[in-house]
Amino acid sequence: MTTTRRKFLQTTGALAGLAFVGCELMAAAPARAQTRRREVVVGGKRVKTVDVHAHCAVPEALALMKLKLGGPLYRPDLDMATAVAARLRAMDEQGIDVEALSINPNWYEADRDLAKQVIQIQNEKLAEACAANPERFVAFATVALQHPDLAAEQLEEGVKKYGLRGAGIGGSVNGVELSDPKFHPFWAKAEQLGVVVFIHPQGTGAPTDLQHRLKGNGYLDNVIGNPLETTIALSHLIFEGTLDKFPGLKICAAHAGGFLPSYAGRSDHGCFTRPDRCAGGPYGTIKKKPSEYLKQMYYDTMVFTPEAVRHLAAEVGASQLLVGTDYPYPWTKTAVDLILNTPGVSDADKVAMLGGTAMRLLGIKT
DSSP: OOOOHHHHHHHOGGGTTOBOTTOOOOOSOTTOOSSOOOOEEETTEEEOOEEEEEEOBOHHHHHHTTOOSBTTTBOTTOOTTTHHHHHHHHHHHHTOOEEEEEOOOOOTTSOHHHHHHHHHHHHHHHHHHHHHSTTTEEEOEEOOTTSHHHHHHHHHHHHHTTOOOEEEEOSEETTEETTSGGGHHHHHHHHHHTOEEEEOOOTTTHHHHTTTTSOSTTOHHHHTHHHHHHHHHHHHHHHTTHHHHSTTOEEEESGGGTTTGGGHHHHHHHHHHOGGGSTTSEEEEOSSOHHHHGGGSEEEOTTOSHHHHHHHHHHHOGGGEEBOOOBTSTTOSOHHHHHHTOTTOOHHHHHIIIIIHHHHHHTOOO
């Protein structure tokens, strides 16, 4: 049953300030979708599905950074009072039971005081959104990673105070790799808390570095630049020993880990080809073959074809794969069907990929 916008605003104060990027305007109660909910079945049994790659934004936080809704990134038709119903409708249509919300970092250049304000507002609003629809949403905390000690504090507060399920971070921070020792306090805290760190690329990384090569048709700054940013980030975490130093880390990489899983063999051979670039051992100073580290990280399945999912599972293990949609950006509406149609994967693995693994990692109850 629809309501007027005024009545809606009066009854949904808990969601004030949270806008979901890319949703249509729609006046409806936030806990109700407008279509029948698709139930996903594998082997005759109902399966709970989880989308680990879903974006949102907080207008108040944008305002602190002199930004506002508008344009293709922060659409002008977004409204916190109407976004939830539109999102639930899309989830129901696509067979997504739970979304793990994240906010793409755009605050890495903020000074410490501003960063504190931005993160506090965002994490509060994320928690409120999840509390309003606890069966449908969980969220990754935002952290000011340019201030690693502060980021560690914000992660702990996000998890313990606000009930957030991990952290969402970029693929680099102002040109500094995530493997840099300056970020060790953050990685140590994530390992200690046992929570997931979701790595999503930013336009300020590889896409900006290669902008003169990525011009023209094809949306190449995203299509090539974003996966490349993740590829570089994960490669440094492997080769610089971050994953050895913090072996308990639970890292989930957006866009299927970029290009790394599909060309991991080249990582294994590089040090043998140029040992002068890998001082310290067969693969530098790391303890295992580079490709073996891929099997301890997690990846969304944003690869678009069943055969690509099959290959990804063969490279990293089906147990490491999670559904991702990149909602609300219109990359896909068939992320669930992608898993259901993947050849050579058992029903048990499909159940894990659709939601079982994500539920375990994110503490989502059945």
